[in-house]
Structures are given as C-alpha cells and as structure tokens.
Amino acid sequence: MVLALRALGVGPGDEVITVPFTFFATVEAIYLVGARPVLVDVEPDTFNLNPERLVAAITPRTKAVMPVHLFGRAAAMATIGAIADKYGLFVIEDCAQATGALYPHSLQKVGSGPHFGCFSFYPTKNLGACGDGGLITTADPDLAQRVRELREHGSPRRYHHTAVGYNSRLDALQAAILRIKLPHLDTWIGQRQAIARRYTALLAEVPGLILPAEGFGHTWNQYVVRIVGDRRDGVQAALQEQGIRTIVYYPVPIHFQAACADLGLGPGCFPIAEALTREVLALPMFPELTDGDLQTVATALRQIMQS
Numbered sequence: 001m002v003l004a005l006r007a008l009g010v011g012p013g014d015e016v017i018t019v020p021f022t023f024f025a026t027v028e029a030i031y032l033v034g035a036r037p038v039l040v041d042v043e044p045d046t047f048n049l050n051p052e053r054l055v056a057a058i059t060p061r062t063k064a065v066m067p068v069h070l071f072g073r074a075a076a077m078a079t080i081g082a083i084a085d086k087y088g089l090f091v092i093e094d095c096a097q098a099t100g101a102l103y104p105h106s107l108q109k110v111g112s113g114p115h116f117g118c119f120s121f122y123p124t125k126n127l128g129a130c131g132d133g134g135l136i137t138t139a140d141p142d143l144a145q146r147v148r149e150l151r152e153h154g155s156p157r158r159y160h161h162t163a164v165g166y167n168s169r170l171d172a173l174q175a176a177i178l179r180i181k182l183p184h185l186d187t188w189i190g191q192r193q194a195i196a197r198r199y200t201a202l203l204a205e206v207p208g209l210i211l212p213a214e215g216f217g218h219t220w221n222q223y224v225v226r227i228v229g230d231r232r233d234g235v236q237a238a239l240q241e242q243g244i245r246t247i248v249y250y251p252v253p254i255h256f257q258a259a260c261a262d263l264g265l266g267p268g269c270f271p272i273a274e275a276l277t278r279e280v281l282a283l284p285m286f287p288e289l290t291d292g293d294l295q296t297v298a299t300a301l302r303q304i305m306q307s
C-alpha cells in the first residue's frame, strides 16, 4: 500500500480516505508516505466503507480513497468507484483479506480496478505464504512500472536509481510456495463459502447474535458474528473454556489508537465502528473444518447465548 501510494505521488499535504474499522496497516501506509488519513464510518452489515458518507469527507486535498474489503467481502465498489471518478480520486483497494473475492455488482475480482489492489500473503490469509509477502495489481502499465522500480530501491536498471524506494520484493521461497498453493485457492474459497453457509444455518435465530450478511462473491477470510449487549468478552471466554478459540478483529477502532492521536478524533466520531469493536467475534474459519466441528461450535455458542 505504501508502494501504491508512492507510485501515485501521494505524500505530505494530501489526504487519503479510509475506514476506522480495519487492521492498522491501512492507515499506517497513509502515514508512512506523509499523507493524512481521513476516516469514514463503515456499514453495520457489511463492515465496509459506507459509500453514502464518502462525499462529505472529500476536500480539495483528497487524493485517494482506500476501501478495505474486510473479512473477504468486497466493499461497495460500484458507488465508491463512481464517486472517485467524479472527484478525480485514485482508488487503492486494500484486498489483504479478500484474495479471490468478487465485486458485488459484477463478476470481476477485487483488485481489478483502474489504479491499485493490494493483497497480503500473511499466513492467515486465504492464500497464505509461509511467512510474509504481498502482491499489487493495476490495470495501468505505467503505474505497474513505477511500482516495480520502487520495490527495487527505486531502480529501473541495476545500480541506476531514479527514486528513493524500498527493498519490497516477494521472496523467491515464498513465491515458490504460493505457486504450489494457488491452484487450490478456488477449492479452498468454495470450502470457506460452504462453511459460512453452514454456520449461518446452524446459528439462525439465536437471540442476541447478529450473523454476517452473506454477500455475493464473499470469500470468508473470517466469519464474524456480532454479539449485542456488552456480552462479547464473556461469550468469548466461555467458548475458550470449551476449547473453542475465537478472535476479536478488531478490539480498538483506528481513531482510538495512540498512534493516531494527531487526528484528534474521540468517542462518538464513528459510532458504527466503535460498536463493532465491542461486538464482533470471529468464529473458527479454515477450509479443513468438518461438519462436526461446526456443530460443536454452533451448539456451544447457542447454549452460551441462551444462558
């Protein structure tokens, strides 16, 4: 994401719009190029950037918008793309959690927009390496060339440097592992989709539990439920007692992070993101889960919620 922002010439004095409910890396990239993050609250059902709030956040300094396809579900790219077009903004999609996901309005994969899509191969991702790695997509050959140079110490030719860049190459060993795993990706995504459907069926109508919206082309990097009424941490502990490990993505909204104190944003600025940090719980999700595993999780969660 740093490479993408740098390739687009985004830097000091510029603003980049993103969301307060994401992994810190999204805003970190904006800070690292010297620009200022501007946050727009998310939708409670998709957890993604609320396109209806986007226009109000645009200023003459806005250079780009960075929607995040959180948990494997694509953001509302038709609307976000149209607004970006109208206001002359670049679009950098944070596809870290959404390898293989489809835009809700088309059969196209996330990251196939005009500017940049940024993917992560961190081991927990749907296509994970055995260490760190990432990939950038763009439809623009000039932008692609700029990224290639920036990732290689700003050098178009060995020992000739036209920009101050980075050592940001994909490690050859990781690439070899990813090439072996890639042909299996669609199968694994299909298994995740089947697991999500099964969770949704098993957990229907549990009081106090809000299930994630299905959504076309969702690749379910995470299956995240909402537990309403300040019970989330207790429910998580009770599941853990039964040996069921869940994770809270994310317990702190971006605007509450100490590293973002300069934004001067406090409680109440983004009520949906703030509520989600209190309510979300990611259930076990990986392709190898058996139906028995899912029934165990669902039964335990149902019992805990009803107790």
Ligand SMILES: Cc1ncc(COP(=O)(O)O)c(C=O)c1O
Pocket: 022, 023, 025, 026, 068, 094, 096, 097, 119, 120, 121, 122, 132, 133, 134
């Ligand atoms: C939404 C999001 N953006 C960015 C990143 C950063 O990716 P990486 O860990 O590969 O740097 C991650 C994952 O870790 C993420 O979940």
